[in-house]
Amino acid sequence: MTPKQTLALLAFSVACATAVQAECLSDAQAAEMADHYLARTPAANPENLSDADGACTRAKFNALLAPRLGKVVGYKAGLTNPAVQKRFNTDKPVWGKLYEGMVLSSGASVPAAFGARPLFEADMLVRVKSAAINQARTPMDVLAAIDQVIPFIELPDLVVQAPPKLNGPGVAAINVGARLGVAGSPLVVPAYRAERHALLDALRDMRVVVSEGSGAQLAQGKGSDILDHPLNAVVWLAGALAQEGLAMQPGDLISLGSFSPLMPPKPGQTITVRYEGLAGAAPVVVRFE
Template sequence: MTTQQTLISLALAGASVAFATVAQAECLTDAQASELVANYLAKTPAADLENLSDADGACTRGKVNQLLAQRLGKVVGYKAGLTNPAVQKRFNTDKPVWGKLYEGMILPSGASVDTAFGARPLYEADMLVRVKSAAINHAKTPMEVLDAVDQVIPFIELPDLLVQAPPKLNGAGVSAINVGARLGVAGTPLPVPAYRGERFAMLQALADMNVSLTDASGARLGGGKGSDILEHPLNAVVWLAGALQQEGLTMQPGDLISLGSFSPLLPPKPGLSVTATYDGLPGAAPVRLSFK
């Protein structure tokens, strides 16, 4: 190799290193990720995460999840977040994100939850499905998802946006904080029917249902339609399967999958009782919680 060729090779290598450094400049360092998780565990607001790229968000989420697993234990499922265009707009993005659910995050209907359950606590109408078959990882349509799950579960999610100023979070920042996974209240599971004709009926009902949050007096707090999530709520699982595969992960039988928000993100208040109903989804019982 000539001197000129050597210099060119070194310059290209240096440029590659510089590019990689710039591309990952906003990924939290190990120390910063540890500090973020310490804030999460203490339920105190963490430093703001501003203007992260998608790669920075994914990198940070990986570090955060590794640390959370050491404290929270087993992964029991995943959550797809920012699946509702209205919520995407709030975080200045046009695509979903995902996080992991850990042991102890899912509470039973009727639970009484501290208003300050997190650093930046919120609640929203959501839904879970339970994975029946690993075929879900190859699902391309809502029906293929429905064929691979055995339960649809009413769910009020209790996310925690964690940082000092949540409005400064973009989509990648939401990803970096594990999509705010903290707690949720699950209702009575609704079995997926065995017969295909009945599954078609459930599939249509999931798209058409009206999901409502109400207080103890019956006053509406928020809500939306099933189709507000990616035109069909089970499209959240189709998206999630592809996103997990890109990182070498798969959903497993028994995993719980949170589909996203049918309602605005709302702040809890002491003494507030919240009920989520799923009108138009036959057999779906309301799910309830109260804040103390």
């Protein structure tokens, strides 16, 4: 092959690669995805998105959902567990918005087909007390700016026709699958520093166990599975939101991510999540109809 032929082949390869690169979903594509989300039917996969494409698509998707879902009540940090990152072929977290009505109380009954691609996972919420959380750099900084730690079973919906083909930006594009979740009894963050240190250690070292009604254990994880400490998810989120001109507000609920694999619900199933080693944390329960 001559040098001229080699250059021509390289130019053709670049042109082909450029042609298949995805971009932010068009307004029409985002509207179609939102329609599927609201109808609980699988949408076309947003494929080969860059990080910027994923963020742009998420913004369009959320703008379409907001008039139907109501006000934003918080945020979710997703893909904060390396095992879950591996499933979606990425090495970094993503974030989405939580809307009014998404968070139900422990013991709630939910249709097993609550979404187009329904799943459940062991998670945890924290409630923001102070806007200082947006400058948090350590788990202790986060603890000083929250007033509650809340057991939580998240019920995400991966929305698309082929969830295994989603990558990190694709997960961001679908608002990290935010659909529903079930919150347990809150733990109040203690006022004294020594007690806060004990709580920090317990959050890092706790064993999170997922079981079904028969008592059979389905999965387990530990606090440190999320970015070495679950409150590091909030540190990451503060930086990620700041890059887009956003900030957490007092009263916001923040979902920290997965302590367990994503699992499909079954009709008639009762799921319980326990936080062993976290003093005062009551189990959280959801029932699937």
